[in-house]
Amino acid sequence: xxxxxxxxxxxxxxxxxxxxxxxxxxxxxxxxxxxxxxxxxxxxxxxxxxxxxxxxxxxxxxxxxxxxxxxxxxxxxxxxxxxxxxxxxxxxxxxxxxxxxxxxxxxxxxxxxxxxxxxxxxxxxxxxxxxxxxxxxxxxxxxxxxxxxxxxxxxxxxxxxxxxxxxxxxxxxxxxxxxxxxxxxxxxxxxxxxxxxxxxxxxxxxxxxxxxxxxxxxxxxxxxxxxxxxxxxxxxxxxxxxxxxxxxxxxxxxxxxxxxxxxxxxxxxxxxxxxxxxxxxxxxxxxxxxxxxxxxxxxxxxxxxxxxxxxxxxxxxxxxxxxxxxxxxxxxxxxxxxxxxxxxxxxxxxx
Amino acid sequence: xxxxxxxxxxxxxxxxxxxxxxxxxxxxxxxxxxxxxxxxxxxxxxxxxxxxxxxxxxxxxxxxxxxxxxxxxxxxxxxxxxxxxxxxxxxxxxxxxxxxxxxxxxxxxxxxxxxxxxxxxxxxxxxxxxxxxxxxxxxxxxxxxxxxxxxxxxxxxxxxxxxxxxxxxxxxxxxxxxxxxxxxxxxxxxxxxxxxxxxxxxxxxxxxxxxxxxxxxxxxxxxxxxxxxxxxxxxxxxxxxxxxxxxxxxxxxxxxxxxxxxxxxxxxxxxxxxxxxxxxxxxxxxxxxxxxxxxxxxxxxxxxxxxxxxxxxxxxxxxxxxxxxxxxxxxxxxxxxxxxxxxxxxxxxxxxxxxxxxxxxxxxxxxxxxxxxxxxxxxxxxxxxxxxxxxxxxxxxxxxxxxxxxxxxxxxxxxxxxxxxxxxxxxxxxxxxxxxxxxxxxxxxxxxxxxxxxxxxxxxxxxxxxxxxxxxxxxxxxxxxxxxxxxxxxxxxxxxxxxxxxxxxxxxxxxxxxxxxxxxxxxxxxxxxxxxxxxxxxxxxxxxxxxxxxxxxxxxxxxxxxxxxxxxxxxxxxxxxxxxxxxxxxxxxxxxxxxxxxxxxxxxxxxxxxxxxxx
Numbered sequence: 008x009x010x011x012x013x014x015x016x017x018x019x020x021x022x023x024x025x026x027x028x029x030x031x032x033x034x035x036x037x038x039x040x041x042x043x044x045x046x047x048x049x050x051x052x053x054x055x056x057x058x059x060x061x062x063x064x065x066x067x068x069x070x071x072x073x074x075x076x077x078x079x080x081x082x083x084x085x086x087x088x089x090x091x092x093x094x095x096x097x098x099x100x101x102x103x104x105x106x107x108x109x110x111x112x113x114x115x116x117x118x119x120x121x122x123x124x125x126x127x128x129x130x131x132x133x134x135x136x137x138x139x140x141x142x143x144x145x146x147x148x149x150x151x152x153x154x155x156x157x158x159x160x161x162x163x164x165x166x167x168x169x170x171x172x173x174x175x176x177x178x179x180x181x182x183x184x185x186x187x188x189x190x191x192x193x194x195x196x197x198x199x200x201x202x203x204x205x206x207x208x209x210x211x212x213x214x215x216x217x218x219x220x221x222x223x224x225x226x227x228x229x230x231x232x233x234x235x236x237x238x239x240x241x242x243x244x245x246x247x248x249x250x251x252x253x254x255x256x257x258x259x260x261x262x263x264x265x266x267x268x269x270x271x272x273x274x275x276x277x278x279x280x281x282x283x284x285x286x287x288x289x290x291x292x293x294x295x296x297x298x299x300x301x302x303x304x305x306x307x308x309x310x311x312x313x314x315x316x317x318x319x320x321x322x323x324x325x326x327x328x329x330x331x332x333x334x335x336x337x338x339x340x341x342x343x344x345x346x347x348x349x350x351x352x353x354x355x356x357x358x
Numbered sequence: 359x360x361x362x363x364x365x366x367x368x369x370x371x372x373x374x375x376x377x378x379x380x381x382x383x384x385x386x387x388x389x390x391x392x393x394x395x396x397x398x399x400x401x402x403x404x405x406x407x408x409x410x411x412x413x414x415x416x417x418x419x420x421x422x423x424x425x426x427x428x429x430x431x432x433x434x435x436x437x438x439x440x441x442x443x444x445x446x447x448x449x450x451x452x453x454x455x456x457x458x459x460x461x462x463x464x465x466x467x468x469x470x471x472x473x474x475x476x477x478x479x480x481x482x483x484x485x486x487x488x489x490x491x492x493x494x495x496x497x498x499x500x501x502x503x504x505x506x507x508x509x510x511x512x513x514x515x516x517x518x519x520x521x522x523x524x525x526x527x528x529x530x531x532x533x534x535x536x537x538x539x540x541x542x543x544x545x546x547x548x549x550x551x552x553x554x555x556x557x558x559x560x561x562x563x564x565x566x567x568x569x570x571x572x573x574x575x576x577x578x579x580x581x582x583x584x585x586x587x588x589x590x591x592x593x594x595x596x597x598x599x600x601x602x603x604x605x606x607x608x609x610x611x612x613x614x615x616x617x618x619x620x621x622x623x624x625x626x627x628x629x630x631x632x633x634x635x636x637x638x639x640x641x642x643x644x645x646x647x648x649x650x651x652x653x654x655x656x657x658x659x660x661x662x663x664x665x666x667x668x669x670x671x672x673x674x675x676x677x678x679x680x681x682x683x684x685x686x687x688x689x690x691x692x693x694x695x696x697x698x699x700x701x702x703x704x705x706x707x708x709x710x711x712x713x714x715x716x717x718x719x720x721x722x723x724x725x726x727x728x729x730x731x732x733x734x735x736x737x738x739x740x741x742x743x744x745x746x747x748x749x750x751x752x753x754x755x756x757x758x759x760x761x762x763x764x765x766x767x768x769x770x771x772x773x774x775x776x777x778x779x780x781x782x783x784x785x786x787x788x789x790x791x792x793x794x795x796x797x798x799x800x801x802x803x804x805x806x807x808x809x810x811x812x813x814x815x816x817x818x819x820x821x822x823x824x825x826x827x828x829x830x831x832x833x834x835x836x837x838x839x840x841x842x843x844x845x846x847x848x849x850x851x852x853x854x855x856x857x858x859x860x861x862x863x864x865x866x867x868x869x870x871x872x873x874x875x876x877x878x879x880x881x882x883x884x885x886x887x888x889x890x891x892x893x894x895x896x897x898x899x900x901x902x903x904x905x906x907x908x909x910x911x912x913x914x915x916x917x918x919x920x921x922x923x924x925x926x927x928x929x930x931x932x933x934x935x936x937x938x939x940x941x942x943x944x945x946x947x948x949x950x951x952x953x954x955x956x957x958x959x960x961x962x963x964x965x966x967x968x969x970x971x972x973x
Contacts, residue, residue: 104643
């Protein structure tokens with residue numbers, strides 16, 4: 008909001024990353040969300056992830072739809088271009104942006120209303136196309152800006168703040184993402200930063216469609232008894248399958264997990280994910296297994312979190328289209344325009 | 359014997375083929391039309407087809423006019439009646455003294471014919487059954503056989519047809535031979551059994567010149583290639599799908615990196631029109647040239663995004679190949695009915711730039727220009743084709759490209775500009791033309807980033823709901839629209855040979871019918887000055903043209919006189935000065951219709967003024 012200007016003062020002792028940026032260089036303007044909103048913790052985790060990955064802030068394009076969650080890109084990465092598009096349509100705008108310049112990092116931020124209700128179609132198609140992006144849904148099961156209506160991810164039987172019980176079945180975006188072919192699928196909880204930051208880092212490095220559903224309680228409209236998206240409820244029912252550490256090529260791998268419960272996943276770009284298994288029987292490379300695990304635990308009322316599925320060899324839309332390596336928006340007139348000689352030939356073929 | 363004398367005409371008549379959809383007649387009919395063109399005679403074919411894949415009636419109308427009239431004429435001189443379902447209507451549509459060509463294998467009762475036409479029966483099915491055993495061959499070659507018979511009846515140069523068959527099948531010798539054989543089967547039968555030629559004849563002329571024969575959608579798609587489009591996102595819809603298909607096939611030849619064999623283009627078939635325009639906006643925001651192709655229903659679906667692109671000032675190119683609405687309307691029939699929905703697309707105060715190509719050549723030009731205009735004006739540009747231009751082969755001037763031309767990428771600040779200390783305000787009117795500067799995402803580590811949004815913001819792209827900055831921005835958008843008036847293609851004026859108080863305004867696919875109608879109107883003793891509008895917003899010459907005449911006819915192909923409404927609304931003209939001439943039954947407008955409507959109106963004016971009688 009324009010009436011609160013964030014001071015640009017940097018403490019000289021602030022730690023710098025490999026590019027010489029401090030944490031502050033990844034921040035945005037002051038959040039206008041409610042105090043205690045889970046979404047602000049997610050913004051904090053995004054800032055942390057980008058700082059730790061040494062990403063030049065301007066190499067990220069952040070896109071969103073409409074809603075509380077979609078406002079958040081203003082509150083992180085102030086030196087990145089942002090696009091607050093229309094309700095439920097972030098995925099198509101992001102897809103187009105990605106086609107124009109494959110070299111940037113695309114961060115799509117959406118909410119449960121934005122992705123599971125009005126934008127369910129675009130959510131599905133962007134994942135099924137394999138757009139190289141990080142797609143985060145800040146999931147609170149409720150419409151905040153319009154004052155507390157249920158969204159499509161609200162669990163059946165959960166109670167609204169006004170005491171209304173939701174009778175509709177809920178949509179589980181994680182289950183859908185698995186079914187639709189997303190090559191990186193995770194769920195986290197906005198109250199669990201140690202889980203969120205490595206997941207976001209791993210998703211950024213993943214060269215395909217990465218989806219993270221982050222349960223993010225709405226302190227204003229969905230944090231009461233009877234809600235299944237409240238801080239208390241999620242803490243009690245959180246069933247983490249694994250804990251993740253994320254290691255890029257430059258950092259030495261020094262992991263202190265006991266053998267047998269640890270798995271190192273090498274991504275296409277050379278980065279490594281270190282998965283500490285919590286559920287001993289969980290295999291993060293088994294799409295079908297993940298789907299059934301998720302359903303079994305959902306039936307028990309458990310919110311499964313962690314890295315649920317990752318494809319070691321993801322493909323993306325540019326590969327499917329066999330586009331040139333250079334960003335399409337950088338091609339010269341000469342590379343694009345066939346010229347008059349070619350046109351004369353075309354004319355000759357039309358007589 | 360016909361009771362009236364048979365029509366006698368050289369190089370000036372209409373042949374109409376009545377076929378069944380999906381019977382393979384299209385390529386045979388096109389072979390016929392191309393042969394006429396190759397004989398140096400201008401020809402204008404039109405597909406009249408149903409929203410159907412197989413089984414329903416379809417027609418192919420070929421207007422032949424050495425004088426060069428390419429608009430639909432109306433009426434049929436020679437009916438090639440190959441569809442029993444539509445027989446009665448087809449026979450009824452033949453001009454008095456005209457000709458009926460039919461498959462005479464099965465005898466028809468006399469009541470099925472007319473006294474005032476010449477009937478030519480060729481036993482096509484019998485010939486096919488004798489020659490071919492394969493059912494598919496029987497059907498396909500029947501079409502070629504009737505073209506062969508027509509070549510004899512109309513005195514066509516058989517070498518021209520043979521050459522076209524050879525070109526069509528290139529190196530497939532077997533196919534060439536079988537098609538040539540079928541062609542001669544029909545021709546020889548006609549020469550042996552019928553008085554050839556009939557009263558309608560084709561004689562080699564030199565009236566085609568170096569013109570080309572191309573569909574508007576294919577030409578517009580080529581314009582997009584030449585205009586530098588790198589992202590195309592679309593959703594299938596008649597009659598625009600062939601534009602996206604043509605773009606893909608042009609790109610296969612023209613947009614592949616010769617070394618890596620990788621594509622310098624990305625084409626997405628989106629899940630719907632909302633996604634297609636969303637992708638176009640995302641790509642254009644990110645500095646690529648992007649477009650979509652759609653038709654009226656797609657425009658309806660894109661409304662919200664178009665408002666965003668207008669307000670957030672993002673370039674986009676939309677090819678709207680118009681069809682008859684509202685709703686699903688008549689999906690395979692032509693109209694100019696999306697002017698209002700495009701000009702003011704989306705909620706709130708919006709105005710958009712529209713271009714009105716008259717034929718494929720202009721569809722190519724405007725198709726390429728649209729990308730420069732979109733980047734220069736940072737707003738959506740609509741190229742308003744219609745089914746008549748888009749899906750029919752049209753004879754038009756050869757396509758031209760100036761190799762010294764550079765793409766106008768508009769006002770884009772680079773990292774060097776930002777480092778040089780230039781003040782960047784995304785919505786700051788630096789030059790007084792209403793057009794601000796933009797930066798592409800990823801330009802600079804610490805300068806020039808901004809937040810794009812559909813909500814109100816100040817000149818530096820900061821969110822605000824204050825009234826003054828909102829109004830300031832809306833006023834700047836109007837200034838930008840004013841700037842557009844001098845950037846878009848100007849109207850073209852053609853004056854009558856003698857001074858006149860009356861004018862006519864028209865646009866788009868009405869053009870050939872209007873040109874021809876002018877001749878007809880002049881033979882009735884009237885004179886009209888013409889103004890062909892080629893874009894919206896209107897150049898000041900539109901207002902002055904209206905001011906220079908007592909009244910002006912506005913000829914268009916929709917019910918509600920949409921262009922007229924735009925002129926009244928945007929130029930502040932008294933509606934009484936603009937007389938609507940409206941054709942909207944889904945068929946292309948004809949010269950006869952225009953001449954009749956305008957002529958009647960002008961003749962009504964000739965009666966002695968009422969005041970004189972009374973006084």
